[in-house]
Amino acid sequence: MAAVLVAALLVFPGAVPNAVGRVGSLLETFLPWLGLAVPVLLALAARRRSAVALGAALVPLAAWCVLFAVPSLTHTDRPYDLTAVQHNVDDANPDPSGTARALLRARPDVIALEELTPAALPEYARALAAEYPHHATAGTVGLWSRHPLSDVRPLDIKPEGIPAGWQRGLRATARTPHGEVAVYVAHLPSVRIGAGGLRSAWRDESAGLLGAALDAEPLDRVILLGDLNGTLDDRGLRPVTAHVTGPRSRFAFSWPETFPLARIDHVLTREATVTDVWTLPATGSDHLPIGSRIRL
Template sequence: MPPADPHGAGQRSPHPEPAPDQPGRTSAWRGRGRHRDRVPTVLALVAWIVLTCHSLVPNSVGRLGSLLETLLPWTGLAVPVLLSAAFLRRSVPAGVAVLLLGATWAAMFGPLLLGRQSDAGANLTVVTHNVGAANADPVGTARTLLAADPDLVALEEITDDTLPVYRKVLDHRLTYSVRVGTVALWSRYPVTASERVTIDPGWSRSLRARVQGPKGPLAVYVVHLPSVRVGVSGFATARRDHVLTALDHAVGQERQQKVLLMGDLNGATTDRALAPLNSRLTSVQDEAGRGFGFSWPAAFPVARIDHILTRGVTPTDAWTLPATGSDHRPVAAKLKA
């Protein structure tokens, strides 16, 4: 056996010298970092494309276009999340892409958040509410509606059991009323005529009434369109869309100059399916409201599917009332009629 080296030669040092730089490994890590930096940029650009080109998303597969447009305002949530990611990574391209997304969203939806008009000159206050057939507190619901001091109240999902309850509360303030199936209208002004609007054969949940308003007659429609569902096959809207087409035709035939349509349309005004009706009538929320006016579900509203639409009258204010025993929230508006 060779003699031991007195200076420790041939033995491992307890403190090994640092390994030399490894350019290949360092470059790989830098490459991964750049890839991660591109993620917020790409996501912001994808969100921007969705926001600006939503009309190009086809409805042929699962009605995905309508579903996207119903939830379109929620794309704004991507802005603070992606902006934070861009800031943390100090990525200029990501920051620019997020600012582009934010500016586009603000241009589309900013006016809703700011509001547009005041209630000066309003002479008619209207409320519509899907009260819910399973509503356990119809008395409290009716009182919530009356707190808005309305001249017209339109209700959907009225049942034979709850109708007397609503009448008992509402009739004291709104002495004229009409009911057709599961929809009803109460009015402070005389209802001179009423009829069922046959847009959904087999169902009786739409009416037209002629109301002698403060400055002349109005044609008032109260409508409850078929429900839609989101499932494995997509956004099921076929029946609603069919009835919506019939409703649009009925409104198109209306000869009365002043028209008011209220009810649960089971669709947002951003949904392309409502475009024909939107071309004939004006959404009070879009015209005079502040905020998105989401009405469903009541616990945490994510979409505005309950509407007040007008023609020949001027919306001056629009808002959402407090939650009731229904799964919808009531919506209200002031009009200059």
């Protein structure tokens, strides 16, 4: 019975309601880690020497492999046109210049940063200026590009209950050799996990505003880079994932840096494909940077 329940939760996490404590979203956030139940089930089956129990334990194992292992291990060597890096640099980062230099090693075409502070911004700008002559900032988010940027504007994704002055989004048009691409940078509000479950109301409201902006975007090709404070499985991000999609891999966990549990930093696209995603080495942030290759 336990094996069937684990398999059902893996395949149908949306069946778990969000009415109390947003338990459904909490499950979806850490869904890959549900696979840790499989070794326990296999050990219990071996201890009981039960072929039936062993067969039952193989059901969630198969489900986990199909959902997570196979997409992550499939390597297609597909061509790509752009490399992008997304990083929440942490507003308490002790080494902004070193962090910027670390991101440069990936040789990206575009870099999106969140949690930029007024004190640290000049350091990032100086470190990136030589290779990224085009850049834009809005509040605490920024975009650096090898390609010219135009039609740059702040993006209003502020939930109603947050005080004025909160600015965590921008939109720009990048003129790449492959045509114009709308590039969005967003940092959605944090979620909190406590005795009452998952608190994500502001994050969900902000996701709705971001989704509406993406829906209204006139350019066909879109790249969204940002710390969305949720995984792609989390139903709270559905207003966003209805308009942009991510890579097949569900790993490349980016947070927390000391023991990554989930990828809440994303590079998502419309009318383009993320062909690869990976984590870069740790910087002075509590997030790991995310690198990605994009086929336009």
